[in-house]
Amino acid sequence: MDRVRVHTDGPGCDAGIMSTALVDLLREGLPAEAVLTDPDITASYSRDMAGFCEAGVPAAVVLPRTVEQVQHVMRTATALRVPVVPQGARTGLSGAANAVDGCVVLSLVRMDRVLEIDPVDRIAVVEPGVVNAALARAVAPHGLVYPPDPSSWETCTIGGNIGTASGGLCCVKYGVTAEYVLGLDVVLADGRLLRTGRRTAKGVAGYDLTRLFVGSEGSLGIVVGAVLALRPKPPARLVLAAEFPSAAAACDAVCRIMRDGHVPSLLELMDRTTVRAVNALARMGLPEETEALLLIAFDTPDPAADLAAVGALCEAAGATEVVPADDEAESELLLQARRLALNALEAVKGTTMIDDVCVPRSKLGEMIEGVERIAERHALTIGVCAHAGDGNTHPTVCFDAADPDESRRARESFDEIMALGLRLGGTITGEHGVGMLKKEWLARELGPVGMEMQHxxxxxxxxxxxxxxGKVL
Incomplete structure (x- = not known):
């Protein structure tokens, strides 16, 4: 790299001068098949699943298989002052994986090995391209589970989960990704390898750099390995479905359940719009006359008794129907309906903007009612599904992207939903990250001193x- 001398005030240089040098240098440390430059192919790596986020044209896409190859990419990028955009499976919803013009897209999907599973220390050591569901299957024979389970768990990668600090359906009891990342291997911008954290159950040596990287969306370093905490596999869970005449009543039930000290493994809400969309997509037979549907699960030694107790609380809150599942198969069918919610809402109009506002549980009812008013004011379909147990709502704006006026109203409603969440004491993102989509709102939430420290x-x-x-900050 010493022979490269490029002087610039910031990332990226004249594309005509840089492109050949960049590709030549990348290929010095990568197999030929790992460096993609065909415009039709590189265009397919240009964006994630977020709407309303611009995507640039990458100069190249690289698919390394080793830590050393990632280090080579970063040394090359530093020498030439070329931006690097790390990617996993591109299932993100904030534009964090979108390319910028002239960048190297660093796709980590081929680094997909589970390197170690230790049943005694209850850890797994994995590469970033391991798919969440693949890790679950790998640890299952050891009687262990990796609890974080985003709705896209069959396709999303652990590296992407770490990058966005993702949550999932079971976080009300088991917590989110950050609570399971014990240590990381990170390639820094200049190609050096940093190891953070530990393999031990406890450890407080120095600043917690591991937590700093979790949720940083690839803006501080490239995660190339992770030590993850595992848990013993819990008993089979049973699910209860409760129908409510209003979202407020359903949220009242959530407050009663949490106030009484119950610890469900899952506590999810779907409003009427979402329920009808799921039925239209998958013919699930969910009750379309309900205004809100709560799904409550327990994986305790006696889940039936726990479901009976929370069922009584639901009835006290005004539930019109409380139906516990008979067995694990019926329970999984109900959970599949919840996992289909976002795909179902996308099918309503063809395009969605998925918000990710988390509010205190006590404000959940006000949040959902406020979203209903926003939908009416903008004459839009907005479905709400939520991780009700921790107040994380996903208002999903359905609109026709080919209609400029409807697209404008969709964007305005999206912003109003974030403003509502902040007024209720919440945060603009509970698990999807900031990316490009919410950069302006991050400054409003953190304030000037907070932003100064972030920078x-x-x-x-x-x-x-x-x-x-261009991401996060």
């Missing part, structure tokens, strides 16, 4: 600003 951290890890530029 200071970014400069410390990425002084040239080449790591996922």
């Amino acid at each position: 200071a951290v970014k400069r410390a890890f990425d002084p040239l600003g080449i790591l996922n530029p």
Whole structure:
């Protein structure tokens, strides 16, 4: 790299001068098949699943298989001042994986090995391209589980989960990704390898750099390995479905359940719009006359008794129907309906903007009622599904992207939903991340001093600003 001398004030240089040098240098440390430059192919790596987020044209896409190859990419990018956009399965919903013009897209999907499973220490050591569901299947024979389970768990990768600090349906009891990442291997912007954290159950040596990288969306370094905590496999869970005449009544039931000290393994809400969309997509036979449907699960030694107790609380809150599942198969069918919610809402109009506002549980009813008013004011279909147990709502704006006026109203409603969440004491994102979609709102939530510290951290890890530029900050 010493023979490369490029002087620039920021990432990226003249494309005509840089493109050949960039590709030549990348190929010096990568197999030929790992460097993609065909425009039709590279275009397919240009964006994730977020709407309303611009995507640039990458100069190249690289698919490394080893840590050393990732280090080579970053050394090359540093030498040439070329931006690098890390990617997993591109299932993200904030534009964090979108390419910028002239960048190297660093796709980590081929680094997909489960390197170690230790049943005694209850850890797994994995590469970033391991799919969430594949890890679940790998640890199952050991009587263990990896609890974080985003709705896209069959396709999303552990690296992407770490990048966005993702949650899932079971986080009300088991917590989110950050609570299961014990240590990381991270390639820094200049190609150095940093190891953070530990393999032990406890450890407080130094600043917690592991937590700093979790949720950083590839803006501070490239995660190339992770030590993950595992848990013993719990008993089979049973699910109860409760129908309510209003979202407010369903939210009242959520408050009663949490106030009484119950710890369900899952507590999910679907409003009427979402229920009808799921039925239309998959013919699930869900009750379309309900205004809100709560799904409550327990994986305790006696789940039937726990379901009976929370069922009584649901009835006290005004539930019109409370139906516990008879067995595990029926329970999984109900959970599949919840997992289909976002796909079903997308089918309503063809395009969706999926918000990710988390509010205190006590404000959940006000949040959902506020979204209903926003939908009426903008004459839009907005379905709400939520991880009700932790107040994380997913208002999903359905609209026709070919209709400019409807697209404008969709964007305005999206912003109003975030503003509502902040007024209720919440946050603009509970698990999807900031990416490009919510950059402006991050400053409103954190304030000037908070943003100053965020920028200071970014400069410390990425002084040239080449790591996922234009994202988060």
